[in-house]
Amino acid sequence: MKDEKKTIWSWAFYDWANSAFATTVMAGFFPIFFKKSWAVNLSFQKSTFYLGTVNSLSAVIIAVLAPFLGAAADKGDMKKKMLICFAFLGIISTFFLYTVSEGKWLPALLLYFTAYAGFAGGNLFYDSLITDVASIKKRDLVSSTGFALGYIGGGILFLANVLMYLKPSVFGIPDSTTAVRIAFITVACWWAVFTLPLILFVREPKNKTHLSLTSSFYSGWNQLKDTLKNIKQYKQAVLFLIAYWFYIDGVYTIIKMAVDYGASMSFSAGSLITALLVVQFVAFPAALIYGRIGVRIGVKTALLIGIVAYCFITIFGFFMQEIWQFYAIAVLIGLFQGGIQALSRSFFARLIPDDKSGEFFGFYNMLGKFAAILGPFMMGVVALFSGSNRYSILSLIILFAAGALILTRVDSRLTT
Template sequence: MLKHSRSTWSWALYDWANSAFATTVMAGFFPVFFKQYWAVDLPDEQSTFWLGLANSLSSLLIVALAPLLGAVADCWGARKKFLLTFTTFGVLMTALMPWVGQGEWLLAALLYFLATVGFSGSLGFYDSLIVFITRPEGYDRVSAFGFSLGYLGGGLLFAFNVWMTVQPEFFGLADASEAVRLSFITVALWWALFTLPLSLFVKERPGRHVSALKAARGGWRQLRETFRHLRALRMTFYFLLAYWLYIDAVDTIVRMAVDYGLALGLAHESLLMALLITQFVGVPAALIFGRIGERIGPKNGIYIALAVYTGVVFWAMFMETAGDFYAMAVTIGLVQGGLQSLSRSLYARLIPPDKSGEFFGFFNMMSKFAAVFGPVMVGVTGVLTGSNRASLVVLLVLFGAGAWFLSRVDVEAGRRAISGHT
């Protein structure tokens, strides 16, 4: 880890920064607080539906914006500026969450939707900067390094936040509810503070000095060209389809796992501890997957992760105890960061470096477009069948279809096609 340059550390620390939101807010406290405090008067199925809808609508907005903004960012050389803009917005919306009163579930869902827009909107620009801090042969290791720091940073703050909720009196707080509110503030501060190194030390290729209107028009033209390129860059297109399908299932698990456990009657303290386990197991596991990508190729590493995830979903259908949830948390922690990091590094090999903002805008679009459907399909299936367990069949279909499209990706052919379009 110490061999990484200052720019690599600064870039990777943004994963450390934004993972506080992904872990404490998105996966941890918000689903619990939403169901048990803000939406306490709603039936479980309805609160699950509204949580899924907030996740899906935020993703839908990013779907609409990401490719165009990525093209504009390439034109201006403004990937970092767009990242900082979305981050600032997400930080502010997160900081407002503590002021929402009990029963005000609609306002809580709105702030969560807006904060998630800030979080999700920043990720495509963050991913696109990887081509400026390392060479292609370093993509697997650097991408894994970012995810490992994310798991560590998100896990450390989450552990502190859980401690506050378990022993609020130790921190001079009235109760666990006040501790959760304070946790949202700590996330906003953490996210803002650890974004600073990226803003200071990560450099990108300068863009063209053109007006916003001209940049937008150029972005639309470049976007249309990218669609045409994707017809020729068949391997890139196949990978995007594969990624769209399997990351939908992964994101749905991340966003809905706590809600699923609560619906099965598990204690929220047990669910939060399981999330902590996932975070800290993910730190070394993500680094190991970076090595796996270098040894056997990122595509084969992704296959391993998908096979494990499929087994976890089958397991979850018959889960009964908190011990089952803990065991699944360990298993997911072993592969989650690896799947994400190898997907990013494999995709970086299949795109033109000078259009990284635009192509990673597509990458972000595909993941968020997937997240439009996953949480809603799980929520709707649960409502229609009356069973949260039956809704997991959706995830099996997504993992299987993603693996099939991944089998169509010839990485070397994809790299040769890229060299013919640069």
């Protein structure tokens, strides 16, 4: 039943579970360890290019499959099952990062490739389940709660892993390199354990006609073709998706590439990790507050404020010289990152039919992943050819501006 507290919290705890991958692996230790250990013989520009390219390629797979998988999941009541399958892929791949030795950049990238695919694929079905756990009036706050739990959960484990990295002897670990390897194992275990509430307590409504796996994919394909044929019926949802494609590109790119950018400016690993912790613990209350602000002033207005803030962050990043400025940017990102993600999800959920949530969130995640293809790759290419990472981050402002302009054309009255 929608709006039950146990169901909402069980759903939201998946954010707590998989955010450990987003913080410790994706944003934190993987890019640092990739440059300092696995890609130790590569230049900063080449390692940035390879990391950006793999982020993009892994996103392509999910992006291409997302609408089809979502439609099939709708028809076969498989959103929860598909989430579990993708989560398992991400958990296993993350676990085996422990086994990759120094200088082996290709195996590290391949495991990261599959781990990210599991993370992104699981999020597709996690997002679509919001229409099954929350009514329209509560989706803004429920979505914000999920992101807030993600930030605090991911932040807690990341803090523990940072302490292991900085003081390995205290934990009986021989050195910092081993601590990083162990951190990958802790992420896999954390992700697995805190997925259990969703598995146990979130129920997906059943269709009247039960379909086999093969029939679900066939029926899902037909549903997808029907939606594309009648896409004009969903004009506001499509317009929002185009805006989302632009502005979320900048958000996701900053999430994935911020540590790499800081490392290219010769900031220490400890400083970069500290900045990530700042983001996590600022974002926890900020996501909750931002969700309530969205309810008061309107979700669309709150999203536009967040996009403008990211334009300022991008310009600030271009002129950044000192580590204190990197920390200041971390605070600003923490204030707006969770809010813009949470309100985007709930805003889109208001524009779509509940019985096609898997399919429509497939489009939502598809465009988000295609956006994440452009941003990291663009940063990598600009850095490679200009020889300067500063120009690469400045280019992101174009994406934020385009997203804001298109978002102003979405009729928010239809979401109330």
